[in-house]
Structures are given as C-alpha cells and as structure tokens.
Amino acid sequence: MPLLFSFPSVAWLLPAIALPVIFHLFFRLRRQVKPFPSLLFFKRIDPRLSAKRKIHEWLVLLLRCLFIALLLLALLRPLLDVGLGGGVARLVLIDNSASMAAPAREGLSKLTLAVRAAEKLVASTKTGDSVAVQLMVSDPQAALPSGFDADPVARHDALEKLTPTEGSAPVVKALRRALATLDAARQPVRELHVITDLHRLDWGAGALEAQAAGLHARIVVHRLASPPPTGGWIALDVGQGSVRGLPAGRVSVAKVALRNFGGTTGTVKLNTTDDGGRSTSRDVPVAVGAPVVAPLTFSFTGKGFHWARVWIEGDAAVAIDRADIGFWCTDPQKVLFVGGAGPFAALPFAVAPGGDAGLSGIEVVETTADGLAAALGEKPLAVALTWEDWPQDAAFGRAVENYVRGGGTLWIVPGINPIGVVLSPPEWLAASVGALRESPQGEDMFVLQADDPLWRELRDADGKPKLGKLKLFRGRSLQTGPDWQPLLASAGGGPVLARRTLEQGRIFASGVAFAPRWSSLPFKPGFVVMIQSALLGDRSVVTPVRLVAAGEELRFDSAGQTVQVRSLAGSALTWEGLPKDFPGLARTGVYEVRQHDEVGWVAVQTVAAKAEQVFLPSGPVPLLNGVRHQVVDLVREEDMLRTLPGPGEGSSLYGPLLALALMILLAETWLANERGSTFAQKLVDALTPAVLRRKPAAGHAKR
Amino acid sequence: MASVRNFKYLPARVADQVRGLGLTARRPMQGNLQGLHRSPDFGASVEFAEYREYQAGDAPNLMDWSVFAKTDRYMIRRFQDETNLRACVLVDASGSLGYRQTGPCTKFEYACSLAAGFMHLLVTQGDAVQLAFFDEKLTQRFAPVASAETLNPILLEMESVEPAGRGDIGQSLHEAAELLKQRSMVILISDLLQPTAQLALGIQHLQQRRHDVTVFHVLDGAEIALPLHGLVELRDLETGEKLLVEADEIRSDYTRAAQGHLDEVGRICSACGAAYFTIDTRTPMIEALAKRAGQG
Numbered sequence: 001m002p003l004l005f006s007f008p009s010v011a012w013l014l015p016a017i018a019l020p021v022i023f024h025l026f027f028r029l030r031r032q033v034k035p036f037p038s039l040l041f042f043k044r045i046d047p048r049l050s051a052k053r054k055i056h057e058w059l060v061l062l063l064r065c066l067f068i069a070l071l072l073l074a075l076l077r078p079l080l081d082v083g084l085g086g087g088v089a090r091l092v093l094i095d096n097s098a099s100m101a102a103p104a105r106e107g108l109s110k111l112t113l114a115v116r117a118a119e120k121l122v123a124s125t126k127t128g129d130s131v132a133v134q135l136m137v138s139d140p141q142a143a144l145p146s147g148f149d150a151d152p153v154a155r156h157d158a159l160e161k162l163t164p165t166e167g168s169a170p171v172v173k174a175l176r177r178a179l180a181t182l183d184a185a186r187q188p189v190r191e192l193h194v195i196t197d198l199h200r201l202d203w204g205a206g207a208l209e210a211q212a213a214g215l216h217a218r219i220v221v222h223r224l225a226s227p228p229p230t231g232g233w234i235a236l237d238v239g240q241g242s243v244r245g246l247p248a249g250r251v252s253v254a255k256v257a258l259r260n261f262g263g264t265t266g267t268v269k270l271n272t273t274d275d276g277g278r279s280t281s282r283d284v285p286v287a288v289g290a291p292v293v294a295p296l297t298f299s300f301t302g303k304g305f306h307w308a309r310v311w312i313e314g315d316a317a318v319a320i321d322r323a324d325i326g327f328w329c330t331d332p333q334k335v336l337f338v339g340g341a342g343p344f345a346a347l348p349f350a351v352a353p354g355g356d357a358g359l360s361g362i363e364v365v366e367t368t369a370d371g372l373a374a375a376l377g378e379k380p381l382a383v384a385l386t387w388e389d390w391p392q393d394a395a396f397g398r399a400v401e402n403y404v405r406g407g408g409t410l411w412i413v414p415g416i417n418p419i420g421v422v423l424s425p426p427e428w429l430a431a432s433v434g435a436l437r438e439s440p441q442g443e444d445m446f447v448l449q450a451d452d453p454l455w456r457e458l459r460d461a462d463g464k465p466k467l468g469k470l471k472l473f474r475g476r477s478l479q480t481g482p483d484w485q486p487l488l489a490s491a492g493g494g495p496v497l498a499r500r501t502l503e504q505g506r507i508f509a510s511g512v513a514f515a516p517r518w519s520s521l522p523f524k525p526g527f528v529v530m531i532q533s534a535l536l537g538d539r540s541v542v543t544p545v546r547l548v549a550a551g552e553e554l555r556f557d558s559a560g561q562t563v564q565v566r567s568l569a570g571s572a573l574t575w576e577g578l579p580k581d582f583p584g585l586a587r588t589g590v591y592e593v594r595q596h597d598e599v600g601w602v603a604v605q606t607v608a609a610k611a612e613q614v615f616l617p618s619g620p621v622p623l624l625n626g627v628r629h630q631v632v633d634l635v636r637e638e639d640m641l642r643t644l645p646g647p648g649e650g651s652s653l654y655g656p657l658l659a660l661a662l663m664i665l666l667a668e669t670w671l672a673n674e675r676g677s678t679f680a681q682k683l684v685d686a687l688t689p690a691v692l693r694r695k696p697a698a699g700h701a702k703r
Numbered sequence: 704m705a706s707v708r709n710f711k712y713l714p715a716r717v718a719d720q721v722r723g724l725g726l727t728a729r730r731p732m733q734g735n736l737q738g739l740h741r742s743p744d745f746g747a748s749v750e751f752a753e754y755r756e757y758q759a760g761d762a763p764n765l766m767d768w769s770v771f772a773k774t775d776r777y778m779i780r781r782f783q784d785e786t787n788l789r790a791c792v793l794v795d796a797s798g799s800l801g802y803r804q805t806g807p808c809t810k811f812e813y814a815c816s817l818a819a820g821f822m823h824l825l826v827t828q829g830d831a832v833q834l835a836f837f838d839e840k841l842t843q844r845f846a847p848v849a850s851a852e853t854l855n856p857i858l859l860e861m862e863s864v865e866p867a868g869r870g871d872i873g874q875s876l877h878e879a880a881e882l883l884k885q886r887s888m889v890i891l892i893s894d895l896l897q898p899t900a901q902l903a904l905g906i907q908h909l910q911q912r913r914h915d916v917t918v919f920h921v922l923d924g925a926e927i928a929l930p931l932h933g934l935v936e937l938r939d940l941e942t943g944e945k946l947l948v949e950a951d952e953i954r955s956d957y958t959r960a961a962q963g964h965l966d967e968v969g970r971i972c973s974a975c976g977a978a979y980f981t982i983d984t985r986t987p988m989i990e991a992l993a994k995r996a997g998q999g
Binding site: 033034035036037038039040041042043044045054057 | 799800802810894896897898923926935936937938939940941942944945947953956960964
C-alpha cells in the first residue's frame with residue numbers, strides 16, 4: 001500500500017537523519033579525549049566491555065536516527081493509500097444560490113469569497129490528487145466543467161465569471177450528485193468541501209439518505225458568515241403556479257408583495273415592463289416586518305403568450321428583486337343569455353361591466369332558444385337560462401347537456417318577472433326551484449363553503465368571503481340533488497345558490513334573481529367579482545404557461561424526447577437536450593420550452609424567502625445527521641487550507657508516527673541514561689538549580 | 704653548608720626540614736670514608752663485633768688484657784667499622800610521569816622533588832649520591848656528589864628535564880645494576896607502570912648485587928580512583944594509543960586491576976628484600992621522605 005504525503009516539501013529535511021551519526025563520529029569524540037598514564041590496567045579488564053559499549057552506542061545512535069526519521073515522516077503527513085490508486089480526490093461544492101450574492105466582508109460577496117477559497121484549494125492540489133468543482137444550483141450559463149478530468153483552464157475561466165443565481169439551492173440533490181461524483185473517483189481518499197452560508201431555507205429541511213452516508217468521504221462544510229444588512233433589504237414576491245387563460249384585452253391585476261427583511265424602512269422603485277413595450281415605475285415605501293401588497297395591472301390585446309417583467313431597485317438586496325410573469329390570452333369570450341339580457345337583471349352587467357369586452361374580455365350575447373344550438377357550436381364561455389324559459393324541446397336539452405359535459409358553464413336563474421311559470425327542468429340537471437317566496441323585511445343571507453374557489457378573490461385577511469350583509473327579499477327555494485354544492489343560503493329558505501360539476505362542465509343554479517328587488521347582492525361591490533370568478537376563476541383550463549421560482553425543478557411531458565429551451569426575456573439561454581440533462585432555470589426570465597410539437601412558456605422569479613437573514617449557526621448540520629462531517633468558519637480564503645489534510649477516515653499516519661517517535665525517544669532516553677550517557681545528565685543539570693546539582697568528584701577538575 | 708638557593712625541586716624551606724632527618728642503609732655499606740653507616744669491615748667504632756686470637760702483626764694495643772688475665776690467652780677485641788655510603792637515585796622520566804589529575808603536581812615533578820630531598824639528605828650526612836634518569840634505559844646520569852655545593856648544579860639541571868617517551872623500568876634497572884660496581888643504596892622513584900614480571904627481574908638483579916633497594920611507587924590519585932564519567936577516549940601518554948571506554952562502567956574493574964598491580968609490586972619488593980613505599984602525589988614530600996628515614 002503506497003503512502004501519500006500531504007507535505008512532501010518536508011522531505012528536504014530527511015538528511016537530518018544523519019545528524020546523530022555526524023555528531024557521533026566527529027563531534028562527541030573530540031570533546032571526550034583524555035590523556036592517561038597507561039592503558040595497562042584497561043587492557044587487563046575484559047576487552048568485551050568495549051565491544052558491548054559499542055553495541056550500546058550504536059543502538060542509541062540507531063534509536064536517535066529512528067526518532068528523527070519518524071518525526072520527519074510524521075511531518076510529511078502521510079496518508080495510507082488503501083486502494084489501488086493514489087492521491088486524494090477533493091470535490092468543492094459551491095453554494096451559488098441567491099443569498100450568496102450578499103456581501104460577506106470588505107465589499108466582497110459571499111460567492112466571490114467562496115470562489116477564491118475554491119481556487120485556493122484547487123491550487124493546492126498535489127501530484128496524484130484530483131479536484132473537481134460543482135455548483136449547488138445548476139447554472140447552464142456558468143459553463144463550469146464539473147468532473148475530475150475537467151480542463152483546469154476552462155474551470156478557472158468559469159470560476160472567474162461565476163455570478164450568483166437567483167434561486168434557492170437544492171442541497172440534498174446537490175450533495176447526492178457530488179457524492180456520486182466522488183464515488184467514481186479513482187483516489188481512495190475522498191473529501192467533499194461545501195462552501196455555503198447555510199441559509200435555513202436550503203439547509204433547514206431534508207436529510208441525506210443513508211446510502212450517501214455510507215460513502216467513505218470526509219465532508220467539510222465551510223460556513224460563510226453573513227453580516228446583518230444595514231439598510232432596507234426588500235424582497236419581491238409574486239405568486240407561482242399555473243397561469244389561467246385570460247380573454248385578450250381583459251385587464252389583469254397581479255398582486256406583488258414587497259417585504260423588508262432589513263433593519264430600516266426602505267423605499268424602492270417598483271418597475272414593470274411587458275412584451276408590448278409598456279413600462280411603469282413608482283416608489284413604494286416598505287417598512288420592516290409586514291409585507292406591502294402592490295397591485296399591478298396588465299392588459300394584452302393579442303391572444304397567445306405574453307409576459308411582463310417586474311423588478312425593484314433602490315435597496316441593498318440583490319438577486320431577490322426580480323420576477324417575470326407569464327400570461328395566456330385567449331380571444332374575447334362570449335356569454336349567451338337565452339331570451340335576451342333583460343330577464344337576467346344585473347347578471348349581464350357583472351359579466352361585462354363596461355357593456356362590452358373592454359374590461360373583462362367577456363362579451364354579452366343575447367340569443368333565442370332556437371338559435372342556441374348553433375351558438376353553442378362556437379363554444380361560448382357560459383350560457384345563462386331562466387327557470388321560466390327552459391325549453392321543453394328534447395334536442396335543446398341534449399345540446400345544453402352536451403355543452404356542459406364538454407366543459408361549458410351553465411347559469412340558471414329565476415327570471416326577473418316574479419309571475420313567470422317555472423318549467424320543469426330535465427332530469428340530468430338534478431335541480432329545481434319551488435314557489436316564489438316573499439320577505440319584505442329581508443332574510444339574512446350567508447355564505448356557505450367559505451373555502452370554495454368562488455370566493456377566492458373576495459376573501460379578507462381572515463380568509464372569510466367579504467360580501468357584507470346580504471338580505472333576501474324574494475326568492476324561490478332551491479331543491480338540489482346530492483351532487484350540488486350550496487354556496488349561498490337564506491336564513492329561512494335554505495340554499496339560494498349552488499353549483500354542480502358535471503363531467504368537465506359546471507352548473508350554477510340560483511333561486512334568486514340578481515335584481516335589487518330580489519336581494520341586496522347586486523348592490524355589493526363583490527358581486528361583479530363573484531360573477532367573474534364563477535365564469536373564469538376556478539376554471540381548470542390548462543394553459544402552457546408556468547410561473548416558477550428560480551432553481552425550481554421543471555417537469556416535462558416526455559422524458560425521452562429532446563427539449564429545446566430558449567430565453568425570450570431576461571438571462572440569455574439556449575439549451576437543447578434530454579429532460580434528464582436539463583440543468584434548470586437558475587435566473588429570472590421568460591423562457592420558451594419546446595418538446596416535440598408542444599410549446600410552453602416558463603416565467604421565473606426570484607425566491608423571496610432567500611432574503612430572510614436566517615442561517616444555521618456553526619455546528620453540526622441537521623441535514624447531515626448520520627453523516628460524519630465538520631463545520632468550519634470561512635472568513636478568508638486562506639482558511640480553506642487549514643482543513644487540509646485532515647484525518648481522513650483513519651488513513652492518516654500522522655498520529656501513530658508521532659506516538660511511535662515519542663516511544664522511540666523515551667526508549668533512547670532510558671537507554672542513554674541507564675547506560676550512563678551524558679545526554680540525560682546534561683538535561684537534568686540544565687533543569688536543576690545550580691545549588692542542587694551533583695558536585696563533581698574531588699580532584700576531577702582539569703588542570 | 705646549608706643551601707640558601709631556592710630550587711624548583713628543593714626549596715630552601717624543604718631543605719631545612721630534610722636536614723633534620725637521618726637516613727641510614729639497611730645493609731652494611733662499603734665506603735671510602737668514615738661515615739654513619741655500618742660497614743661489612745671491622746673498624747674503630749664503639750660497637751663491639753667479636754674476639755679473635757692474636758696473630759703476629761696485630762697491634763698490641765688491640766689486645767684485651769682482661770681476657771688474658773682470666774684465660775691466659777691473647778685475644779684481640781674487634782669493633783664494627785662505620786663508613787659512608789654511595790647512593791643512587793633512579794628517577795623514572797618516561798611519558799607516563801607527566802600525568803597529573805588529582806595531585807598538586809605531575810608525578811615527575813613529585814619524583815624529582817623526592818629525589819632532590821633524598822640527595823640533599825644524603826650529602827648533608829656525608830654520603831655520596833648520584834642521580835640518573837631513565838625511560839627505556841638510563842638516559843641521563845650525573846656524577847656522584849658528596850656535598851651541597853656539588854649537588855646544586857644537579858638540582859639546577861633537573862629542572863630542565865621533561866618526562867617523555869616510552870618507559871622500560873626492568874631494562875633500566877638491569878642497566879643500573881651493571882653500572883653500580885660498589886654496594887650502594889638504590890632509590891627507585893617511578894610509577895612502575897610495567898608488567899610486574901619484568902619489574903621483579905630488575906629489582907632482583909639489584910638485590911643480587913647486594914644493593915640496598917628502596918622503591919617509591921609514585922601515583923596520582925586518579926590512577927586508582929578513575930574519577931572520569933561517561934564515555935571517554937583515553938590516550939596513553941607513553942605510546943599514544945587510544946582506547947574508548949565507558950568510565951562509569953569499568954571503574955570498579957579498573958580499580959581492582961590497579962590495586963592488584965600495587966599489591967603484586969609490593970609482594971615482589973618484599974620478596975626481594977626491597978623497601979617499598981606507595982606515595983600519592985598529594986602526600987607532602989617530607990612525609991614520604993620520613994617514611995624511608997624512619998626505617999633506617
């Protein structure tokens with residue numbers, strides 16, 4: 001098993017092993033020569049004494065040489081190579097998440113310090129060692145070669161240009177990938193050096209699996225300290241998830257949350273721009289603590305994908321201040337009012353507040369029962385009928401049923417005329433209304449199923465629908481089957497508004513007309529919002545637009561088909577490959593994702609939670625429980641080398657060699673002292689006060 | 704008569720102290736002059752020796768008339784003769800004598816001081832003394848002197864002698880034995896760092912020539928105690944040979960070997976009838992001198 005030496009330069013001192021021999025041959029004898037009258041009596045003594053003494057001397061000499069040799073060998077810091085190869089494999093895992101953009105010291109960002117530390121470690125690589133550098137957040141723009149056989153020049157160039165990403169770090173995934181890389185290294189001694197700020201968002205949850213824990217690698221977490229921000233430290237947050245389809249031209253409101261994680265109130269400039277070239281900018285003061293919600297309005301005329309960019313500036317925070325939003329616009333939608341808009345009272349107004357599609361993107365279309373079948377062919381957004389005008393024609397009924405089952409929305413409400421005769425609805429509807437019931441003083445109405453998506457846009461801070469005090473003056477009792485979901489009810493007459501899902505479509509049945517004489521609901525500001533939500537809000541229309549956070553893993557429809565990704569706005573990126581090789585989107589921007597014939601869009605925003613100044617303290621990392629690791633503070637890049645080489649998995653011979661050298665020294669001291677060597681006596685004399693020293697024998701003084 | 708000059712090896716103060724001592728030979732000496740030492744011949748001293756029948760030619764005044772009155776025989780009373788002696792001081796000047804570790808001076812300096820003391824003592828009591836230095840052989844001999852005036856040049860000359868070279872005590876003693884024609888007092892001052900067998904032969908040779916041999920074994924305290932520590936490389940002062948030793952480890956064995964050598968030399972001297980004294984260089988010279996003087 002060959003030995004690996006961490007400090008081979010100490011080998012220059014190896015000639016020092018010969019020092020005892022030199023002293024023995026040239027130094028000591030000159031001092032000890034004494035004249036004597038005759039050697040007559042010495043020769044009469046057993047001559048073997050001299051030989052014995054010489055053996056003893058050479059033994060002491062051998063021990064001294066051995067001591068120096070072992071001491072030097074220990075200083076060489078040898079590592080026992082238990083494998084077939086030699087050297088140490090070191091992998092440096094750099095945390096390049098958004099929080100690493102924050103300053104560490106002297107104006108340097110934490111990432112800059114991490115890169116310099118990594119460069120130090122790479123520069124300390126010795127012959128037989130190999131080193132690799134990986135990023136915790138995959139960054140295709142960094143173009144960092146990550147293997148042990150990477151070109152050093154390319155790696156150096158990539159590290160020089162490395163910039164922080166705007167996402168959070170998938171720590172477990174990155175560690176797993178790094179350990180797998182180390183596992184493939186040919187060197188028997190392996191070390192994983194993680195340079196990170198230990199942000200709690202990334203490191204506070206998850207655990208490295210046992211399989212990785214069983215890997216024979218020494219893990220060192222170099223913790224970068226994070227000084228608290230001095231001024232405003234404001235993060236931008238917009239929602240995530242799928243984007244609902246919007247009628248083109250409809251004004252869309254995006255609520256942006258601004259939260260200050262700094263020490264003082266800050267004012268930021270909130271900027272927007274969109275693909276139509278429209279830009280806005282305004283100042284928003286943000287106090288420390290509670291978030292400030294700022295609504296932003298966007299409107300796009302053409303159908304298809306649209307995007308907008310939002311960013312803030314004016315505070316100290318970086319890499320957490322951008323968001324890209326994607327929109328999916330459809331053609332203006334139509335709502336068919338069978339029998340005209342009049343019987344529906346305020347419902348048409350709530351559908352199209354401006355009288356046309358200018359505000360809502362929804363157009364009110366009046367039709368007759370006869371023309372309904374043809375109009376349904378254009379797939380309107382919704383169809384509104386009155387209980388009184390329900391056609392008894394079977395073909396009509398089937399057309400409506402097919403429309404609903406195919407994903408349409410059907411509204412059935414009482415006509416505004418109270419004396420109308422309610423016709424019997426078809427059986428598939430499973431709902432009907434009873435006789436008209438008057439209540440001049442008004443019955444209280446209340447919301448049922450407060451968590452229903454219908455009320456999503458109406459909830460207050462407590463999560464309750466905010467419709468105010470509702471009164472019912474006139475209405476028909478609503479009888480529904482078990483599939484119906486009551487949404488509004490009166491105190492005395494049971495449910496007055498219910499919803500049912502029929503395959504892909506929905507049916508809203510109301511026992512009250514949306515007229516002032518029937519209830520106070522049309523007077524409420526939330527009435528329009530409620531109707532708009534009923535028409536568009538909870539529709540499960542799949543759009544090809546996703547809003548994700550930077551660094552979030554993207555899912556693709558097919559794992560075996562090539563994916564093409566290119567950026568439309570924000571960070572420049574053009575990538576093509578299999579989904580499993582996709583590094584992810586580490587920075588904000590708008591990206592077009594094309595796989596086979598399918599095209600989708602991804603809008604990426606920063607991770608606002610990374611702005612929070614919460615970091616794990618120095619000490620064991622919970623995520624690495626069960627894995628042997630050490631956490632060391634990294635203040636300067638030179639600190640990186642202090643952990644090299646460490647006691648790697650018991651293969652270091654430093655301790656045993658030092659102990660052996662000590663034993664040899666003790667043996668030499670005992671042997672030399674026991675046999676009357678002056679070395680030990682001189683040592684004792686040097687340490688003993690003069691008055692206590694042994695007096696020389698009488699007459700021993702030199703002449 | 705008294706020396707007033709300060710010599711390196713015989714300061715005036717020491718010379719005065721030496722003068723108070725008396726040194727006599729342990730054996731009858733043959734001298735030319737009347738002296739303090741017992742002679743093998745009969746003479747005119749007060750010490751009775753024997754009676755002998757009167758023979759023609761004997762002086763009539765030597766006849767003991769009291770014996771004639773009692774025994775009616777002519778007997779002559781005879782007395783021991785007393786004469787001066789000739790002494791020879793042999794000083795080892797080999798390289799090993801240049802060692803000094805625990806004492807105030809080198810072994811050679813101590814040996815020279817001791818030799819000077821002996822010579823001064825002998826000439827002051829009317830004896831003749833000669834000095835010789837040796838290493839592998841006798842290297843420098845001085846003519847016998849019998850007065851302080853003639854001794855002074857020798858004392859002065861001694862100061863210029865430096866210990867050097869290999870030593871061979873046995874061979875040097877053989878050479879001295881051959882050179883000394885007259886029965887003499889031989890004072891050997893050396894560190895005796897030589898195998899005892901060769902040493903014994905040399906002393907025996909002197910004894911066979913009826914010399915009165917006195918051996919002063921001069922040692923530095925470190926030669927026995929070996930007060931060294933740790934690993935040391937020793938260099939032989941005579942041969943230049945080097946040896947790496949662990950002092951603490953071999954100290955006891957070394958001391959045992961050195962002490963054994965001393966005992967062996969003492970036993971040899973005793974067997975040969977030679978006076979043997981072990982002298983540490985830290986011992987005052989006058990004390991070492993008194994040891995021998997007290998044995999007379």
